[in-house]
Amino acid sequence: MSAASLSDPDDLGRRLLARLRPGRRDWMTAGLTLALIGVAGGVSALLLTLTGASPSASLAAIWTGSLANTTGWTTTLLNTAPLLLVAVGACVCASAGTFNIGQEGQVLIGGLAGAWVGLRLAMPGPMLVAVVLVAAAVGGAAWAALSALMLRFRGVNVPVSTLLMTFLAIQLVTFAVSTPWVLQESVQGAGDIADAQSNALPAHAQLAGFGHYPSLQLNTGLFLALVATVAVALLLSRSRWGFKVRMVGLNPRTAQHAGVRVAALGGLTLALSGAFAGLAGGLLLTSPVSTNRLQAGLSDNVGWDGLLVALVARNRPMAAIPVSFVFAVLRAGGDFLSATGVPSYLVDIVKALLVLAFVAPPVLVDLFHGRRGATPRAAPAVSVVPAKTEAAA
Amino acid sequence: MTPTTSAVPILELRGITKSYGSVKACAGVDLKVDAGEIHGLLGENGAGKSSLMKVLLGLVRRDAGTVLVRGEEVALDSPQEAAELGIGMVHQHFSLINGLTVWENVALGDNGKVNKQAIRTDIAEVSARYGLPIDPDARVGTLSAGERQRVEVVKCLRRNPQILILDEPTSVLTQAESEELFAVLGRVVQEEGRAVILISHKLAEIAQATDRVTVLRRGRIAFRAVTAETTPQLLARQMVGREVSLGEEAAALGLVPTGERRKGGGGGPEGQPPVLRLAGLTVEQGGVRLLADVDLTVGPGEIVALYGVEGNGQATLGDVLAGLIPPTAGTVEVTGNRVDVTRPGALSKAGLGIVPEDRHHSGVVLDMSVAENLTMKSLDKVSGRFLLRRRAMLAEARRLAGEFNIVTPSLDAPVRSLSGGNQQRVVLARELSGHTLVLVAAQPTHGLDVGAIEDMYARLRAAAAEGVGVLLISTEFEEVMALATRIAVISSGRITGALPVSEATPERLGMLVGGEAA
Numbered sequence: 001m002s003a004a005s006l007s008d009p010d011d012l013g014r015r016l017l018a019r020l021r022p023g024r025r026d027w028m029t030a031g032l033t034l035a036l037i038g039v040a041g042g043v044s045a046l047l048l049t050l051t052g053a054s055p056s057a058s059l060a061a062i063w064t065g066s067l068a069n070t071t072g073w074t075t076t077l078l079n080t081a082p083l084l085l086v087a088v089g090a091c092v093c094a095s096a097g098t099f100n101i102g103q104e105g106q107v108l109i110g111g112l113a114g115a116w117v118g119l120r121l122a123m124p125g126p127m128l129v130a131v132v133l134v135a136a137a138v139g140g141a142a143w144a145a146l147s148a149l150m151l152r153f154r155g156v157n158v159p160v161s162t163l164l165m166t167f168l169a170i171q172l173v174t175f176a177v178s179t180p181w182v183l184q185e186s187v188q189g190a191g192d193i194a195d196a197q198s199n200a201l202p203a204h205a206q207l208a209g210f211g212h213y214p215s216l217q218l219n220t221g222l223f224l225a226l227v228a229t230v231a232v233a234l235l236l237s238r239s240r241w242g243f244k245v246r247m248v249g250l251n252p253r254t255a256q257h258a259g260v261r262v263a264a265l266g267g268l269t270l271a272l273s274g275a276f277a278g279l280a281g282g283l284l285l286t287s288p289v290s291t292n293r294l295q296a297g298l299s300d301n302v303g304w305d306g307l308l309v310a311l312v313a314r315n316r317p318m319a320a321i322p323v324s325f326v327f328a329v330l331r332a333g334g335d336f337l338s339a340t341g342v343p344s345y346l347v348d349i350v351k352a353l354l355v356l357a358f359v360a361p362p363v364l365v366d367l368f369h370g371r372r373g374a375t376p377r378a379a380p381a382v383s384v385v386p387a388k389t390e391a392a393a
Numbered sequence: 394m395t396p397t398t399s400a401v402p403i404l405e406l407r408g409i410t411k412s413y414g415s416v417k418a419c420a421g422v423d424l425k426v427d428a429g430e431i432h433g434l435l436g437e438n439g440a441g442k443s444s445l446m447k448v449l450l451g452l453v454r455r456d457a458g459t460v461l462v463r464g465e466e467v468a469l470d471s472p473q474e475a476a477e478l479g480i481g482m483v484h485q486h487f488s489l490i491n492g493l494t495v496w497e498n499v500a501l502g503d504n505g506k507v508n509k510q511a512i513r514t515d516i517a518e519v520s521a522r523y524g525l526p527i528d529p530d531a532r533v534g535t536l537s538a539g540e541r542q543r544v545e546v547v548k549c550l551r552r553n554p555q556i557l558i559l560d561e562p563t564s565v566l567t568q569a570e571s572e573e574l575f576a577v578l579g580r581v582v583q584e585e586g587r588a589v590i591l592i593s594h595k596l597a598e599i600a601q602a603t604d605r606v607t608v609l610r611r612g613r614i615a616f617r618a619v620t621a622e623t624t625p626q627l628l629a630r631q632m633v634g635r636e637v638s639l640g641e642e643a644a645a646l647g648l649v650p651t652g653e654r655r656k657g658g659g660g661g662p663e664g665q666p667p668v669l670r671l672a673g674l675t676v677e678q679g680g681v682r683l684l685a686d687v688d689l690t691v692g693p694g695e696i697v698a699l700y701g702v703e704g705n706g707q708a709t710l711g712d713v714l715a716g717l718i719p720p721t722a723g724t725v726e727v728t729g730n731r732v733d734v735t736r737p738g739a740l741s742k743a744g745l746g747i748v749p750e751d752r753h754h755s756g757v758v759l760d761m762s763v764a765e766n767l768t769m770k771s772l773d774k775v776s777g778r779f780l781l782r783r784r785a786m787l788a789e790a791r792r793l794a795g796e797f798n799i800v801t802p803s804l805d806a807p808v809r810s811l812s813g814g815n816q817q818r819v820v821l822a823r824e825l826s827g828h829t830l831v832l833v834a835a836q837p838t839h840g841l842d843v844g845a846i847e848d849m850y851a852r853l854r855a856a857a858a859e860g861v862g863v864l865l866i867s868t869e870f871e872e873v874m875a876l877a878t879r880i881a882v883i884s885s886g887r888i889t890g891a892l893p894v895s896e897a898t899p900e901r902l903g904m905l906v907g908g909e910a911a
Contacts, residue, residue, distance in 0.1 A: 238783075240776045246761065247769060253755035257715045257747070258770045259738020 028368075029361045036357035044350045053342045065336020066329040070216040075335075078289040079328035081221040082107070082280035086306020087313060087320040088229050089276025094315040095236055096269040097249035102147065102162030103277040104303025105169030106140040108296075110278025112173050113139025114285045115183060115198050115294035118205040125204035132205055133224075133282040140278015141271045143169065148267035158270065166303070174296040183294060198294040207286045221283040226321070228276070233317040245269060277303060305331070305351075312358040323358075330354070401464040403428040403588045404449075404480075404556050409458035411444050418444035420612040421458070426556070428586040431579060433603030433620060435593060435632055437842040438813065441612040442592050446558055450482055451475040462556075481554030483545045483562060491534035498533055499548045519551050524577050535681075537885070539570050539702060546574070558590045569903055575602040594632075596625045597871075608632050633843050666729050668693050668862035669745070669831040674723035676709050676886075683709040685886045687723070691831060691862035696853065698865045698877035701906055706886035707866045708750055711835040714864075715747050715755060716740050728830055741770055746824030748817070750835035750866070756820040759809040763801045764790035766808050767823050774827075789826075797822040797852070814845025821849070825856060832856055835866040850876060870899065882906055 045055035066076045086103045093100045100106075114136035123131060147165060150156035176183045178196040185199045209217045236242035247255040248262050256262045284290050284298055309327050313319035334347035406424040410417070419441045426432045436442045447453045449460070451472045460469050462478050469475055489498045500512050516529045525543045533541060542562065549557060562574065579602070582589050593599055599606055600620060608616040608631040616631035667690035674687040684706045691697045701707060712718045714725070719735045726732065727743040734740060740747075749755045757766050767790040768775045775786040790804045797818045801811055808816055817837065824832060834853060838846040853876060857863050867873050873880055874894065881891040882905035890905040 239780055240772055241779075243765070243769070243772065243776075243781055247758055250760050251755070251758040253717060254758050254769075256717060256737060257741075257749070257755050259716075259741055261737045 025365050028365050032361035032364060033357060036360060037354065040350070040353035040357045043353055044346075047346060047349060048342065051343065051346065053346075057340075058337055058342055061337040061340050061342070062330070062333030064333075065339075066333035070213075072332060072336075074215075074217045075289075075332040076325070076328045077222050078217075078219055078287060079331045080325050081219065081225040081287070082283045082289070082302045083306045083309055083327050083331075084225040084229060084320055084324040085276050085280040085283065086303055087309035087324055088225075088232050088317050089273035089280075090307055090310035091313070091315045091317045091320060092232060092236070092245070092276070093266075093269040093273040094310065095242075095249045096245045096266055097252060098266045098270050098273075099159045100144060100147070100162045100270055100273045101159050101307060102144065102164075102166045102169075102303075103273070103280075103307055104299050104301070105162075105166030106143050106274045106277035107281040107284065107299040107303040108166075108169045108173045109143040110136035110140035110281025111285045111294050111298045112169075112176055112183075112281075113278065114282040115201070118201045118285070119183065119199055128202070128205045129207055129286060132201070132286055133279060136282025136285070137275040137279040140281060141275035143278070144274020145267070145271040148270045152263060152267060162270075170296060173294065173298070177294055177296060185293070196296065197291075201286065201292045205286065206288075206292055207283070217288065219287045219289075221287040224279075224283070228279075229317050229321060236317065277306070280306065308351075308355050312355060314362070327351075402426055402461075403463055403586075405461040405464075406445070406449070407459045407461070409445060409448055409460070410456045411441075411448055411453065412456055413444075417612050419448070419455075422609070422612070422614055424607055424614070426588045426590060428588055429583050430604040431575075431582055431589040431591055431602055433591050433593065433599040433606035434609065435596070435599050435606055435628060436609035436615075437594060437632060438840055439611075439842060440609040440632075442609055443560070444612075445609070446482065446560065446590070446592065449475065449480060449558065476552065479553065479555030480558070481549040481552055481556070482558040482560065483542075483549050484560055489533045489541055489544060491532070493533060494529070495527055495531050495533060495536075495544050496529040498544060499529075499551060501548075515551050516547060519547050523547075523550060523581060524573070525550075537702075537704060541704075542570075554587070556588050556590065558592065560592045561594070562591070569907070571598070572601075578602075596628055596632075599628065600625055610634055665693060667691055667726075668728050669833075669864060670724075670726040670729075672724045672726070674710070674713065674725070675721045676706075676713060676718065677721045683886050684713070684720070687883075687886075687888055689864070689881055689888065689891075691864050693830070693862050694857050694860045695879065696857050696863040696865055696877050698867055698873040698880045699883055700867060700870070700873045700877075700880050700902060701883035703868050705883050707835065707868075707883060709886070710883075711747070711750050711833065711866060714740065714745065714833045715749055717755065741827075744828050744830035745833065746827075746829040746831070747833040748820050748824055748835060748837045750839070752816055752820055757808045757816055760807050762805045763794065763799065763808055763811070763819060764804040766819050767793050767826075770823055771827050793822040793826055798848070812845075814841045814848065817841060817845065817849065818852075821852060825852075825861070829856075829861055831862045831864065833864045833866065836868065837865070838867075838869070838872060870902065873897075873902075 048055045048058050064072065066072045086107065090100060090103065114132040117135040118128060118132040121128065121131065143165060144162065147156070147158055147161040150161045151158055174196065177198055178184055180186075180194065183198040185194050185197055187194045207220045210220050210223060234242075236245060244255065244260045244265060247258065248260060248265050252262050280302060281299065284300075284302065285292065285294065290298060290300075305327055306324070309320055309324045313323045330347070330351050334344065334351070337347055338344035402425045404424075404426040406422060409419050409422045409424075411419045422441070422445055424432075424434075424445070434442050434445075444453070448455045449469070451469045451474050454470065460467050462480075467474070467478060469478075490501070493501075496509065496512050496516055499516055500507050503512075513529045516527065519525070520527050523546075525547055527540065527543050527547055531540075533544065536544065546562075557578075559578075562571070578589055581587065591599070591603055600623075603620045606616075606618055606620045606623065606628065607614060608628060610632060611634075615634070616628075618627075669689075669691040671687050671689045674684055675682065676684040687706075687710065689697070689699070699707060699710070709718070713720050713734060716734055716737060716739065724731050725734050725740070727740070727745055730743065732739050732743045732745075753759060758769070761769075764786050768786050771789070772781075775789055776782055787804055793799070794801065794804065799811075799815050799818045799822065801815060808819060811819065821834075821837070832853075837849050837853070841849065850872075853863055853865065865873070865876055874897065877894050879891060879893055880897050880902065882889050882902060884906055892901065
């Protein structure tokens with residue numbers, strides 16, 4: 001018995017970062033990641049040159065658009081919040097072993113529900129914002145819950161159903177904003193043509209900034225997203241419920257045997273991830289990052305990007321904070337870059353290459369070391385246990 | 394040395410070394426196998442038997458050492474090369490596809506065009522020559538475990554291997570079936586100058602079937618001898634690396650205990666209500682009856698064994714008692730109270746603990762910590778309504794780890810990093826913590842080394858002595874004889890008979906296993 005090592009300190013930070021403790025493999029992963037980022041940069045530069053743009057000017061444009069000044073920072077932080085929310089939701093259901101990839105649709109449905117409530121309910125200021133956000137979360141949750149029900153009663157594969165529901169969501173929102181009696185904007189004067197978008201939310205249904213800083217806007221949405229992230233991280237690592245979620249994700253049979261209601265918990269986490277995506281949709285609608293109108297383009301790939309954030313953060317909510325910031329830098333900088341005439345698909349390619357640079361190394365390192373499980377991960381434990389315990393084993 | 398043709402061994406390994414990370418699976422292993430012999434390879438789990446054979450099959454690349462086949466050095470870089478050299482293996486775990494027919498399974502891995510008629514003729518020929526009757530058109534899923542083993546052997550023999558490796562072939566065979574298999578192999582090997590390497594951790598099997606024996610211990614050759622000149626005691630000592638008595642520990646080595654047979658053992662007084670009663674338990678899946686009308690009772694302090702050859706419904710029964718699949722009909726009662734097995738956690742609330750057959754699959758969560766695994770069934774104890782109380786969890790885990798002698802670098806280490814024996818102890822400790830009245834132990838010693846097996850036996854006995862009713866589901870005759878006070882035999886999902894251990898003989902159990910009344 002190694003009694004000495006059993007009395008571990010009980011500090012929160014270590015628990016939260018437990019999986020981030022570096023080992024030899026982690027160094028290899030880090031090195032490989034850096035190398036791949038270099039490769040991604042090289043390929044991007046090559047592509048930019050081929051399309052006639054200057055790589056250095058492009059890099060400067062990304063910098064200017066995202067981090068060079070307070071305007072850039074404002075845009076970047078506004079972009080961070082919805083990405084983070086989507087990613088955190090993805091972390092929750094991935095922890096339970098359920099893979100929701102339909103966030104893009106859930107974001108849209110959240111926006112639809114929020115817009116409906118915001119435009120139809122007459123309520124005093126701050127309360128209306130709260131109600132819009134809650135409606136958005138409920139909308140996203142309900143949309144994801146449909147997939148959970150399909151799994152429960154029809155055995156439909158969750159990634160497939162959530163993905164396909166996204167296209168349904170796009171159609172639904174397009175219908176809503178181009179049908180006058182649903183949500184299409186009202187025509188001002190005679191001869192005006194109504195666009196495929198809703199009216200703008202009333203000013204008191206928009207999220208305020210908090211604090212006053214010269215020219216830098218910090219939106220309440222970011223605060224909301226950060227609080228939600230910390231709450232989810234704590235919930236997963238410290239709560240009884242989180243314990244069960246992790247158990248289901250890592251070994252559903254053992255969890256079931258230990259008395260966890262596996263199917264119900266899986267469905268709940270799926271709905272919860274939908275709620276986070278819906279909330280992100282609500283943020284897009286109510287914060288200054290958009291026009292405060294519902295449009296079919298409201299989600300603007302936030303759902304997909306948020307999913308990538310979770311992928312790169314490897315389903316750790318706290319790690320999703322810096323990753324979503326990086327993605328927000330690319331979004332803000334990318335928008336600025338395309339304004340300088342560089343085709344926006346190049347920005348997407350750069351983003352994709354960077355995601356690969358982050359996602360591929362752990363897989364590659366595992367491949368180098370032989371398949372998971374085939375290599376005894378037991379190795380360190382064996383060397384820690386003194387030889388005489390072997391006989392006792 | 395100028396070897397004559399007959400003196401050249403059919404297979405020679407020199408200094409084979411293979412490491413996985415810092416673990417040396419094989420360290421300089423030399424092995425010589427002559428044509429016409431059955432060579433036993435004996436060793437505990439983790440002694441390096443499997444790694445050595447994987448090298449031989451070209452499945453893993455050796456770090457050092459040479460392999461000679463009929464005196465010629467070979468590279469053995471790929472499974473294809475091993476197959477071309479005539480090295481074939483019958484694996485411990487079946488590699489058959491249930492949905493396909495026998496001939497389709499046999500044809501798997503062939504190159505070129507599949508000629509159904511030719512394959513069926515081949516199968517008929519091999520079957521007739523080796524006395525392994527099999528219907529080539531039967532669907533593998535409908536075959537018994539013994540028949541499937543036969544398909545594996547036929548599949549391997551059809552490729553005409555010169556060196557045939559059998560990995561623990563008898564765990565799914567009745568004694569009669571395994572004796573028959575070895576008789577056939579012995580004949581074939583001698584007549585045709587082939588060689589068989591028989592891997593086993595069972596002394597009785599090695600002693601009965603092999604000509605020569607090599608004992609591996611911790612990756613090294615510990616001993617080699619002509620089988621007829623050794624004794625089980627000697628082999629046991631070489632395998633374990635210390636003196637073992639063949640009384641209490643014999644079962645762990647695959648021998649029937651020679652010591653005095655224990656009497657009825659701590660069984661509760663007659664008339665005391667059973668702690669576990671299964672009545673008319675039936676499970677049907679896709680029209681197949683996996684369990685048919687199983688009636689079984691376990692009294693407090695009693696160890697009841699459910700003995701039978703693998704694949705006769707034991708796994709299904711284990712799944713029902715773990716709450717993983719609902720029975721089609723029948724009831725489960727714990728201390729006289731009917732338990733709704735479909736409700737999650739109902740069985741464990743009622744006081745039933747289970748050591749499941751496949752611990753990785755449903756016993757532990759490999760990537761969660763030892764502490765988490767030890768306490769996952771008693772969350773009330775280690776958490777408030779909402780938050781986990783980590784201190785309480787660690788304290789409880791430390792208590793259980795101490796009580797059950799679990800060797801772990803830390804309570805925060807993932808269970809994955811523990812040895813098989815310690816993983817099994819984690820399961821046992823968890824299932825016995827709380828108010829356990831019945832313990833179901835399904836194949837609790839599969840894949841454990843001798844020391845861990847002995848420990849498991851002692852703990853099962855201790856649990857029974859404290860009044861826990863133990864249902865031991867086992868395929869090992871010796872284990873059943875060593876532990877149980879009563880033995881029930883299961884065959885094709887039915888209980889074919891039950892006897893007190895004092896009346897059990899290999900013959901009577903063998904007949905029951907075969908589905909006949911005895």
